[in-house]
Amino acid sequence: MSKTSAIWSALLRHMAGWSIWKKTAFAFAALVFGTSTFMYFTSPGYAARMWIAETVITTQHREWAWIVVGAKKRDEMVLKKNEEIERSGLERQDLSLIHHNRSLRSADELVKVEDISGKYWKGKKMYVYDPTAIRVMVPNKPGEGERISSMVERTGAVAGINGGGFVDPDGLGNGFAPIGLIMSGFEAIYTDAAPDTPQFIVGFTAEGTLVVGKYSLNELKSMNVKEAVSFLAPRIIANGKGQIVGDGGWGRAPRTAIGQRADGTVIMVVIDGRQTHSIGATLREVQDLLLAEGAINAGFLDGGASSVLVTRFGDKAVVENSPSSRYGERRLPSGFLVFADPDSVQATRVWDGIDRIDPGGAHDHPDYQRELQEKKKKASASPKPSATPAPKPSSSPSAVTAKPSATAPAGGGSASPGAGADGQPTGGTVSPAAAASEKPGTPAPAGETNLLTTPSAAR
Template sequence: MDRTRREEVTGQQRRKGNQPRRSKKRWVTFTVACFLYIFVSSSLLIFHGPFSAVRNYVIDTFDETRHGYLLRPLSLFTVSNAAIEAHALAKNGMVSETTPISEIATRNYTNGDGAIHLYTYHGETFTAYIMVVDNPKRIRVAVTKYIGQNGETVQQMVNDVGAVAGINGGAFSDTNQQGTGANPLGITMHDGKVITGAGSTAKYPEIAFTSGGQMIAGDYSLSELQQKNVQEALSFGPVLVLNGQPVPVPDQGYNPRTAIGQTASGKVILIVTDGRGQYGQLGASMADITELMLQYHAVIAADLDGGSSTTMVYNGRLVNTPVDLTGARSVATSIVVMPEVGGSSQ
């Protein structure tokens, strides 16, 4: 009897000892199943649900923070790279009308027109750095020399072409959405030569400069740009100032931003802002940038690539504080300021 009782007690102890293990396994299995259900449901709701604003916000956030490569797995690979790239251009679509070129002065610029002025503006949620270039004919579009493979930082492009200053430029895509800036999107031109978009008849949101140093911005095809004798062009937007008046644009929150504009006298305005936690600052809104452009008398202005891309360099130094953990981000294009011909580079 004693032996039988001991065996019964031992069996009960074993069963009791196995219960916590089974409970733990069940809990882990239940937790994993719940996580997968929530993840799959959320992914389908965000990327394929009825809320297009939520979908666009998620794509914008990941794309602007250099984590676009996560969008494919987060969407369960139901969103293609082509769709992500198309969204990048679509969100920057502009108005078709632009400031008439005749309203921006053209003249024979001399060495006395070569000054570069750098200002700092402290807003409530951002710090802005404003560069004013007196001679618009010093403006060029620089393109990564590793096009199709990798981008370059603004400083590297400035060094490549012997410029004295530069800011990041337009939209780009890259291999596997790794944020390396390999391929400029839209139409890209330098010195009158077509870098990307050759043979295309489509219209893209373009920011460009003619041979006379006049800035134009709007939706243009390659043939339309060539008819206007455009020498430098890249793709981004939207337009912020048109004919000296602010253009209403959708609110995209507070971020580091980059923008370009021009006054009626031809001076070019380059603006970058810090944000996303830099020194406790959130960043600037589109309305903030528009207001700054108007304060500096822009008759036309447009937004450039922002977020982690936002960079300004001048005389070999980084002017702003990029938010990317690795420092200045690699991009596909930059807008650079060339040295004054026959005079000072300042």
């Protein structure tokens, strides 16, 4: 027997007499030591920490990436991602590469939805055979966003997917504070930048050509762009060439993307994530999927918990995928909807006349607040321990005539019930100053992007 084997045998014999609690504590300490050694002193561990940090950076909790890589490395990764986003948006799009070959189609022939899957994810893709049938739709009342299923039912659309990004405090925003630009019917119905400031755009020209890249409102108008939204993410495909380097460096998450073939056919992709049946896709996996579909140009739309694909059967909308939000489908500021008669609909100018937009948050999210109230009710309804009753004094005749004792009976103290606490966060409020700093309507410096302050990148 080797010296190492002898040491392990002696240790195991010694542990045999330990209590279950001591064995558990030892096993936990060994697990922490082994995991830490792997994560911080091996090449595979380093790769795992980078992957975790990349995934966290593209969520609402991106600041916590420092836990696995440190604050300095996190900031370097954020800067690198910003540079990749900027690089992907530089190439001007060649609109002549798309040769539309569309014909009149009925509503039943306008779209086709299919299942898609990869090693770690599942999702849906929808073909739209006439790109001029796609319109941007927005909420119809001020103060909160609208679910895509509601938009589809309200407008009579054939189908729809989520659109652009928005300010999203706590990951519980109300969906009414867009980021960037929203265009519908050739008009900017919302913008937070000057007309000559380039922004990241996903849109369609009047002829139905998909436009993806970094363009100002003035440029879009000169290109005859009719519908558009903004979302800060790398361009996937530009003029037939993939733009994603490596796996994209954004980890795995729910994704929404849109691409277009040379014949004008649009492919809308929605991939589930952060769930047992589907962890999520990398940027590269989405790129490879769309390249295999023959996409000439493609870009990302808002992802994470916002990713949703909706179709309509009769008067009812059907959510085709499984959104990752614990409250189901989210309220959103915009969506790309498909219409059998697109000229009969027009997006509402719902932001006109509003000087300050409240993005909402945990403090006023209806589902979150309802969840808190239910927890409080359960906590108040749970039985509380009762105080032990004090022993009664003797009722014998001698006790009646005896003088009061100066010593209190044992156990005679009373127990006062304590006020219970539910232990749940009450949800922070967005201060006016904080809201104002993120409030769409304040032009951002040209070319300046920061993943750390882009709330809805991938919730």
